[in-house]
Structure formats: C-alpha cells, structure tokens
Amino acid sequence: MLRGVRNLARLLACARSLARHNALFPFALVPQLAPFVEVAQRFARREAPGRPGERLARALQEMGPAFIKLGQSLSTRADLLGETIARDLALLQDRLPPFPAAEARAAIERELEQPVAALFGEFEEQPVAAASIAQVHRARTTEGALVAVKILRPGIEEAIGRDLDFFLWLAEWAERLHPPLRRYKPVAAVRFLSRSTRREMDLRLEAAAAAEFAQNNKDAEGFRVPAVDWRRTGRRVVTFEWVEGLRADDREQLIAAGLDPDAILERAAVVFFNQVFRDGFFHADMHPGNMVIDAKTGDIIALDFGIMGRLELADRRNLAEILLGFLERDYGRVADVFFRAGFLPPDQDRSAFTQACRALGEPILGLPLNEISFGRLLGQLLATAEEFEMETQPQLLLLQKTIVVAEGVGRALNPSVNIWTLARPLVEQWMRENLGPEAQLRDAVVEGVQALRRLPGTLGRLERRVEQPAARGEPSGGRSEDRLAWLLALAVGVLLGLALS
Numbered sequence: 001m002l003r004g005v006r007n008l009a010r011l012l013a014c015a016r017s018l019a020r021h022n023a024l025f026p027f028a029l030v031p032q033l034a035p036f037v038e039v040a041q042r043f044a045r046r047e048a049p050g051r052p053g054e055r056l057a058r059a060l061q062e063m064g065p066a067f068i069k070l071g072q073s074l075s076t077r078a079d080l081l082g083e084t085i086a087r088d089l090a091l092l093q094d095r096l097p098p099f100p101a102a103e104a105r106a107a108i109e110r111e112l113e114q115p116v117a118a119l120f121g122e123f124e125e126q127p128v129a130a131a132s133i134a135q136v137h138r139a140r141t142t143e144g145a146l147v148a149v150k151i152l153r154p155g156i157e158e159a160i161g162r163d164l165d166f167f168l169w170l171a172e173w174a175e176r177l178h179p180p181l182r183r184y185k186p187v188a189a190v191r192f193l194s195r196s197t198r199r200e201m202d203l204r205l206e207a208a209a210a211a212e213f214a215q216n217n218k219d220a221e222g223f224r225v226p227a228v229d230w231r232r233t234g235r236r237v238v239t240f241e242w243v244e245g246l247r248a249d250d251r252e253q254l255i256a257a258g259l260d261p262d263a264i265l266e267r268a269a270v271v272f273f274n275q276v277f278r279d280g281f282f283h284a285d286m287h288p289g290n291m292v293i294d295a296k297t298g299d300i301i302a303l304d305f306g307i308m309g310r311l312e313l314a315d316r317r318n319l320a321e322i323l324l325g326f327l328e329r330d331y332g333r334v335a336d337v338f339f340r341a342g343f344l345p346p347d348q349d350r351s352a353f354t355q356a357c358r359a360l361g362e363p364i365l366g367l368p369l370n371e372i373s374f375g376r377l378l379g380q381l382l383a384t385a386e387e388f389e390m391e392t393q394p395q396l397l398l399l400q401k402t403i404v405v406a407e408g409v410g411r412a413l414n415p416s417v418n419i420w421t422l423a424r425p426l427v428e429q430w431m432r433e434n435l436g437p438e439a440q441l442r443d444a445v446v447e448g449v450q451a452l453r454r455l456p457g458t459l460g461r462l463e464r465r466v467e468q469p470a471a472r473g474e475p476s477g478g479r480s481e482d483r484l485a486w487l488l489a490l491a492v493g494v495l496l497g498l499a500l501s
Helices: 002-020 025-029 031-041 052-063 065-074 083-089 101-112 156-177 179-184 186-200 203-216 251-256 261-279 313-327 331-340 350-365 374-387 394-413 419-435 437-471 480-500
Strands: 120-123 134-141 146-152 237-241 281-283 291-293 300-302 308-310
Touching: 002 025, 002 052, 002 156, 025 031, 025 052, 052 065, 052 083, 065 083, 065 156, 065 186, 083 374, 101 134, 101 146, 101 237, 120 146, 146 203, 156 179, 156 186, 179 186, 186 203, 203 237, 203 261, 203 281, 251 261, 251 394, 261 281, 261 300, 261 313, 261 394, 261 419, 281 394, 308 394, 313 331, 313 350, 313 374, 313 394, 313 419, 331 350, 350 374, 374 394, 394 419
Parallel strands: none
Antiparallel strands: 120 134, 134 146, 146 237, 281 308, 291 300
16 A cells, blocks of 8 residues: 555656656556546646657656666667657666765775775765766775776665666556556566666676676777776775776767777677677677777777676577578568567467568668668567567667667768678678588587486486385386396487487
C-alpha cells in the first residue's frame, strides 16, 4: 500500500515535469491513462521548443539520474517510441550540476579509509566533469602522477533505487492495464536497466572493465586505455591515469593540430571491429565525450567504462550472418539466423519474416555504402522482429545503439566514408575464419574433445548405476565381464558417433 501511494505521487510529479516540456506523449502507450493525460495536458507548455524526442530528453534530464539512464535505454527502443524519438534520446546529455568538493573529499576518505592528503599531493576543488551518477576531479598522487578521480554522488544509490522501483511499478501496471504492451516486455526491460545501473554504481567493476579492455587492446596501434590506480580505487571511488586530448568528432580542430582525420577514422574502424567481433567485449557508451584524440600522436584514447557490452561467439556469428545476408540480399539467410538462434518462436511465419527483412533491405542496399547506416538497419530489424514475438535481446540492443554512435563519429570525421567500408575486409576475413568449412570442422573437433573429456565421468556414473543392484543384493543382470564389455561397446559407439559427426 505504502509503495503504491509513494509511486503514485512520483507519477504525478513526473506528469508535471513532462507537461512543462509538452512531452506527455509516452502515456499514450497505455490508452487507459487517457483521462489522466487530458488533465495533465492543461498544464502543458504548448510553446515548448523542439521535436517530441528533444522535449522528452529535456524532461527526463530535469527529473534526475535514473530518468537519464531510462532515456538512454529507451534510445534503443525504436520499436516502442519510433525511430525519430529514439534518435533524439540517443543525444540525451548525461550532465548534472556538481556536488561540493568537500563532499567528494569526505567520500574518498570514507571509501579508501585514508586522509586525502595521504593519497593525493594535490586535489582540484572544481570537478572537470559532473554526470548523473558521479563526478571527476583532477588530482596529483603523492608519487607525483596526474590522475582523474571519479567519485559517486552522495546518496545516489538510494535515490536511484527509489526511481528504479518506480519504473518497475510503472511497467507492472502498464502490462496489467494494457496487455498488448506485454510483447514489448517492459518489466523485463526495467529489470535489465536496474541490473546494469546498479553495476554502474560499483566503480570497482568499471575499473575491472577498463583493465580487461586494456588487455584486449594492448597491441592495438594508435589506441589507448588509461591505466587504473588500484591503490586509490574502491566501490565508490575509482582513479585513472590522467589523459588529455581533442574531441574525436571535431574534424577542423584535428586538422588544425596537424592530424589526419581519415587515418584516425581508419584506426577507429579497426578498433571497433576488434571489440565487437574479435573480443566480444565492447565499449557501449563510446560517444564523442568518452573518447579523445592525443594532439601529438593522433592516438584514440577511450574514457568511462561504466557501460560495456558482451557478445558470446554465437551472437557474433549470428550478427555476421545477418550482415552478410543483407549485403548479399539473401533474406532467407537472415530469417534462418533468427529462427536457428531461437530469437523467434518456431511457430512464427518464416516466409512473412523473410518478406519483412526484404522490405527493410531493398530500399537501402542500392545506395552508396557511405549513405547506409547498419546501426539503423539493425535497429529496424530488431523492431520488426519484435512484431514476430522476438524475445528481447539486450546485448543486441546495446550493440545497435553503439553502432549508431560509432557511425555518427565516423561521419563527423569524414562524411563521405562509412566506417563499415573500412572494416569490411576485416569482417569478411572474420566470416571466412568463423563461418566457413574450416570453422565448422574446428567446432566439431572442439565438441569432440569436450565430449571425450566428459566420457570418463559419464562411464563412471554409468558403471555405478550398473553395480547398484548388486550392492543391494539384487540380481545384477549379468557378470562383471559382461558389464565391462557393455561399457566398452558404449564407448566405441560414442567415439564412432564423434568421428562421423
């Protein structure tokens, strides 16, 4: 009861904020809320500037950190809000006023259990960045190294926890009031947002992600990841090597610094391909504010590792086959991937889904490659698959958003070049190595070796089952040598099966 009253009051406060920005349209997703929306519309600012998505982004930013995260999550759901609104939400700025430096110092001392003076010879009072969850201060360690110290906002865990509970309550009621919304799985989406946001508030996990990302890219030419200072890192504080650079999307500034934007773009394409296909571990928030270009070397330097994505090998192969299917206009192959991977229920109409894929692919595949956005194509494909009752694929939604951002940075560096044009040779080589006959043979060998490793345990369990009747004084059904012969025959059968598979 108390939860319902609290969340109902929160809903009214949200409606007022949305009305101030003339952004009440999300309530239209639940027709039963129409009377409520009519009352709220009386307070709407009709003259609020911008497109609906821009107005919604401003309202969400005003409502606080969890709503900013919600907006960023909704930017991957073109199926729910439409492509234009989703694209506007993708530009939602994660910036809030800073909290006092005294609170930052106190948080460091509580978390690291040492005075700030014992850790840092210098600690700048004014933060260099302030976002929804944390802010960053420039400092110098007692050893003399320049570092960036990221500190969680005071009370942020409790504040976001309340809002995430509100989102879950709202999603539950949306499904109850308007059952057709269930196919969009709002409750599951909110739970995924809750898990990812709570992980983002443990800065040790961000440090670990940065370390893994650095290890994966240690041999990448022209790409760097700042080192973690583990001595000055905890759950609510993380310290990185200090780095500076130019904005990655400012072509004119890069040229003025004597750098070649085309060379940077080519390097970015290789790094992005390696993240997605080679490693299956990618930076999922690589907007221009989260990467800089070293003014002297032209190296790309990644920042902020709070949101990372993972793709299992099976997902990477599925993605490669989908891209190849579209490039070759083999829409049946695209459909096969969705059904074989279990993305779509087996009772769905394969022919209808194939036709829907053709409707997406044909209008764009005749265009020059630099005019094609594979991020938008993937977004449209996932939205179409939702209409065929596809289970939500959070990893692909996160990747789709990342591709769109990467393509945007690429266009800023050189509007006439598509990042996939540069990465295509790498993609094609990866496909040959992972989708061709040699890959299938390699998979069969790996599966065979794994089966052989499991064989002793399987045979041991089987022998114990055969011996159990004798241990209880029951007829065993045969002599021990018969049992041994039976087990050997089974082993030979397994090996023959592996050899013929």
